[in-house]
Amino acid sequence: MLAINNLSKSFGRNVVLKDFTYHFKPKTIYALMGANGSGKTTLFNIISGFLQADSGTILFYEKNITYFPPHSIVKLGLSRTFQDMRLVPTLNVYDNVLLALKNKHSEQLINAFIPQKKDRYETKIKNILQQSHLYEQKDVKASEISYGQQKLLNLAVAMANDFDVLLLDEPVAGVQPEFREQILALIKSFDKTVIVIEHNPLFLEKLTDTILFLDGGKIIAEGSYASISVNKQVQEAYL
Numbered sequence: 133m134l135a136i137n138n139l140s141k142s143f144g145r146n147v148v149l150k151d152f153t154y155h156f157k158p159k160t161i162y163a164l165m166g167a168n169g170s171g172k173t174t175l176f177n178i179i180s181g182f183l184q185a186d187s188g189t190i191l192f193y194e195k196n197i198t199y200f201p202p203h204s205i206v207k208l209g210l211s212r213t214f215q216d217m218r219l220v221p222t223l224n225v226y227d228n229v230l231l232a233l234k235n236k237h238s239e240q241l242i243n244a245f246i247p248q249k250k251d252r253y254e255t256k257i258k259n260i261l262q263q264s265h266l267y268e269q270k271d272v273k274a275s276e277i278s279y280g281q282q283k284l285l286n287l288a289v290a291m292a293n294d295f296d297v298l299l300l301d302e303p304v305a306g307v308q309p310e311f312r313e314q315i316l317a318l319i320k321s322f323d324k325t326v327i328v329i330e331h332n333p334l335f336l337e338k339l340t341d342t343i344l345f346l347d348g349g350k351i352i353a354e355g356s357y358a359s360i361s362v363n364k365q366v367q368e369a370y371l
């Protein structure tokens with residue numbers, strides 16, 4: 133469903149992705165591992181249209197989306213979160229999700245705050261907030277909820293786009309165990325293709341058996357955490 137072929141990207145002399153090729157299957161959870169600076173976020177940026185590849189193709193449901201802009205890619209059902217959360221701190225939890233929903237439907241920003249229009253989205257937002265354990269915080273400003281709850285809200289915002297593929301950039305980094313478990317359960321409940329950038333072995337073991345290890349611009353190993361961690365190339369890359 134998401135087929136990446138021979139994707140390459142350099143920043144000046146820094147070759148980050150080199151002939152990256154991988155075909156992601158429907159309804160599968162993947163983890164993407166790799167040393168700092170190995171190109172994980174760059175890969176997400178290219179797939180989601182925030183960066184342009186130098187060469188290669190990205191097919192989503194057999195449609196060539198390689199040079200599509202981000203909003204077109206989101207509309208096709210490919211959603212993402214950012215490593216640095218991009219919430220609107222002065223808006224409450226509810227309105228952060230509402231805003232994402234409105235953006236998806238390409239309506240003018242101002243419409244998001246017109247009462248009648250707001251009602252149309254009420255049920256959907258309520259569902260998303262209940263799923264992400266944030267309903268009780270719906271009226272609290274994003275800047276005033278805890279860090280773990282902000283990570284949940286980051287996910288809730290991505291859920292506002294009805295996705296078939298979700299890219300999560302370090303969704304539990306720095307998160308307390310309680311929220312980490314909630315985020316884990318939420319990711320598993322989607323029944324969609326989810327690609328998660330993550331380093332924490334304990335989290336990875338619970339998340340998936342399909343870990344992809346990125347090094348030298350391509351996938352050098354694939355499998356469970358147990359099998360990946362004994363791989364010599366992986367050990368060298370992580371030193």
Ligand SMILES: Nc1ncnc2c1ncn2[C@@H]1O[C@H](COP(=O)(O)OP(=O)(O)OP(=O)(O)O)[C@@H](O)[C@H]1O
Pocket residue numbers: 143146148166167168169170171172173174175215
């Ligand atoms: N917009 C950019 N312009 C120039 N160089 C960039 C840009 N984005 C990323 N890079 C470089 O590309 C390399 C890969 O960065 P990237 O952020 O994809 O790594 P990462 O695997 O996500 O690392 P981390 O685990 O630290 O988040 C790094 O050397 C980085 O400095």
Ligand SMILES: [Mg+2]
Pocket residue numbers: 172173174215
């Ligand atoms: Mg990164």
